[in-house]
Amino acid sequence: MEVILLLKQLSEADGLAGYEEPVRGVVSETWTPLVDEMRVGGLGSLIGLKRGTGPEPRPKVMLAAHMDEVGLMVSGLEKGFLHIAGVAGADPRAVLGLEVVVHAERDLPGIVATRPPHVIPSDERQKTVPWDKLFVDVGLPADQVEQLVTVGDLISIRCEMAELKNRRVAGKALDDRACVAAVTLALEKLAKVNHVWDVYAVATTQEETGLKGATTSAYGIAPDLAIALDVTFGNQPGLRDTEVFPLGEGPTIAVGPNLHPALVDHLKSVADAQEIPYHIEPVPGRSGTDAWAIQVSREGVPTALIGIPTRYMHQPVEMLAAQDVERAGRLLAAFVASLEADFLESIAWPESEESE
Amino acid sequence: MRELIRELVETYGPSGVEDEIRAVIRAEVEDLADEIRVDPLGSLVARKHGGDGGKRVVLAAHMDEIGIMVSYVDEKGFARFTRIGGVYSLNTVGDRVAFSNGTVGVVGVEQKRANATKIPTLDELYLDVGATSREDCPVAVGDSAVFVRPLDIQGTRLIAKAMDDRIGCAVLIETLRRLESTPHDLYFVFTVQEEVGLFGAGTSAYGIDPDVAIAVDVTGNGDTPESYPMAVALGKGPAVKVMDSGMIAHRAVKDVMVQRAKDAGIPYQLEVLARGTTDAMAMQVVRSGVPSGCLSIPCRYVHTPSEMVDERDVENAVCLMLEVLRADL
Structure with missing residues (x-):
């Protein structure tokens, strides 16, 4: 779907944390033709499964973006x-x-x-x-x-999304519906590309009230790998240059203890190979995103975090560049397609290899 | 129910040292439950079997209470302390606290503290247990104490320490007493360590793996002089939680409580609490997610030694809980 139209539909849907039914309906309708199975988790997260082509049991990658809004x-x-x-x-x-x-x-x-x-x-x-x-x-x-x-x-x-010059859009709830859009674009691309792994696309709930939908969805899915997507600070007056990212220069790839270093390296190499521009976002502590909850689910899940630079967060004029959403979608799809059946072994910790 | 409430609120049981209160509750529920067990963190789980086709339902009230813990004893036998849960110095100066061995301490404040017109910090308070030296001090580092206050009853108001959340424990016990039949497999859980991080509820719910969970706990009020606007008043019925600062109640769980209250003509209020949360927050994120809600008892002066509830709200909470459990969920 055309990205600005998709963003508009998602932004303008209602879906307060804990009461995400309206936006879940919009996402569900969009995902139905793109996935093999769909279910709603215990706390209302929408979980779409797109099966891979590898032999069973297939490894699972979870792509998570939250659909709740303030x-x-x-x-x-x-x-x-x-x-x-x-x-x-x-x-x-x-x-x-x-x-x-x-x-x-x-x-x-x-x-x-x-x-x-x-x-x-x-x-x-x-x-x-x-x-x-x-x-x-x-x-x-x-x-x-x-x-x-x-x-x-x-x-x-009540707020219509504004279409500005230079493919910038501004509206409510683009935190984090823009990333739901990116996951949607990735599913569209994966329909035409062979991928070995099972893909679980998850529109999580109640991120804004404590990462709850991601916590419970990750438990239910028990993924082998996860990529969370959330908005990050866009450049604007009043913020330090070191904590913001320019709009329109690609998504961010986060690095830090919340993110698995070898997985991050792989994600960067995929972006480089696809000639997708990106910035590295240092996250020295809690990322405050779904990645934080997913990483510690069950025995631990190697997790990465992709960000879309967004100005004016939690205001009804959150602004971002549509091309960054498209790039995040392309990056996700290319990443999924790059996962070989034995990919997990390639990112295993050196210590665990020695002990075997 | 008054004597049950008296026994519950007057028993010692700060977070982490719930043995005494657990024994009291256990004695009350032992003959009423089909199974009883204590789980690894110390929560008491009383199970009541239902018929076929019901849901697995957890009802949780926490049995721990706020308190203080001795952190240092000086050479003259005065103890310094830290808080267990939300204890605030504004409410503690001049209060008496009691330890599990019966020792009573008085909370004193340093006379020469920096700014005598300001509310003292906890660092400026100490505990006087009548000792004269470190050696003869009857309490030691790590010992926990709770407020000393008996239950007072005036009209329909009940006033005591630890209403939070022994009144919830009372609602659960009374519900179990009056329960005739239910299609559901019920787990009455008296949780530990709620006041320090909702720990007992999370782990108990993980162990039970319920379909639905309902916490029973106190909530704030908006009916005292110059209170923040809050549409909850004492005596107007138990409050069905919509949202608090830690969770948004599951819509279906909230709705079923409201509907059953309407159908049975039980007064109720709807609660939006700006500060504070309950065991329901921890239970909702267990495993793949548990639809969770909370039935609240309106309470004034929460986390002070004199927490006040209205007896009619307690009674109506029991009635509403019985209505909720009577039929399909």
Whole structure:
């Protein structure tokens, strides 16, 4: 599928952490013709299996990108106004003034607002508006609001993806739907390429609330190798050059203790062979991504991490370059196709060879 | 249920030293369960067999409580301590704590601390157990203590230390007492080490491999002076968790609790908790994922020596749990 159209569909679908049904439907529809089997994991992750051509038992590679997004939830009602709580790392600075949909008894359009600046005491003006001073107004009188809206109702952000110049796009939830798109593109390419290994494409849930879908999916699949994909910081004012990556110059390949060094080397060699540009992203500690959870599943899974440089993370204007998504998809497909039946032996630790 | 609650809240049982409270709970459930065992980290598992075709269901309440642990004893016999779970200095100065051997300590604060108008840090507090030297001090490094407070009852309010989460243990025990029949294979799990990282719940659930898990624990409130806005009040029913800072409850588990409450006319509230989480967070990520939720008892002054709940919420929690277990899940 054309990448910008795919990104648009994924970005605009609802799918708050823990409530990913709508976006799972979109992903499921896209993956159905591309995989041999599909199932939904215990916590709602979508798991597509595309079988390889090697002899059974075939080794398994897991490709993971999360489909949950940050959002809001009704935490209380006050005279027809809705108190709100952030779901999964929503940023109170980034929701003020947004249009939203309150998923109440029926969907209600609303806006996120706070007190006007005129009445805010001078000592508070320099501070971020805290959650308890933000509210959602759906325009209805209090009695109707109380009939329709319940504590715990979800609120999703209404936001069309913007197509900018130079194949840049900006929208909500591109963290990490852009990477779901990359996995989708990889599946499309793998339909035309021989691959020996079984491929488990996983759109994980609840990454933003603690890597939960990746934790449980990895347990269920028990992969031999895994590649997680997530967004990484794009270059923008206010961030140090050493912690950001330019948009449009390819995905990043992470290095660090969360990532298996020999697997990373192989991934780099695949990128070089395919003439896919990339940057190396140093991750000295926790990657904070699904890779962190998958690496320690069961006995341990050699894991790599591909990043897509993205500006303005967790704001409804996350911006990235469509060509980086395409390159990440190409890289994934070429990596999978490069896996020979005995690939695991080639990345085994030297110590384990000696002991045998 | 009052005497059960009194026995549970007044028993000693900080995280990691749950032997006494486990024995108390074991005595209560032994004759009611079909099987009983203690798992490797110390959680107590009481199993009640169901009929055919039911689900394997874990109901979990943690039996550990917050407390303090002695980290150093000085030459004059005063002890310094660290926290076990969420103990805050604001709530501890002047309190009494008790060790498993019965020794009582008073929490004192350094008189000459740097800024006497600020809340002291834990480093500025000490424990006075009446000793005069390191040698005659009846407590040693590594010993754990819990708050001393008896249960007080005023009207429908119950006030005690360790309501978090002995009140959940009480709900589980009372549910087991009143349970007549269920299609489900039930595991009543009294977990250890919740307050220090949800450890007992995660490992117990791994061992049991359930289809569904429900934690019963306390939650916060929004009905005291100048509290943060939270749509939970004492006396308005048990709270069905939608989200807390550690988890998003599984929609189906949440929905079944709400539906059964509506059908049976049991009051309930919906809970969105900004700070804190429960055993359900650990259980949901066990193995390939366990649909998990939480039934909460609204509680004021959580993690202070005087945690307050409403008896009617406790009773309604038992009624709702029985409704949930009565039919298919």
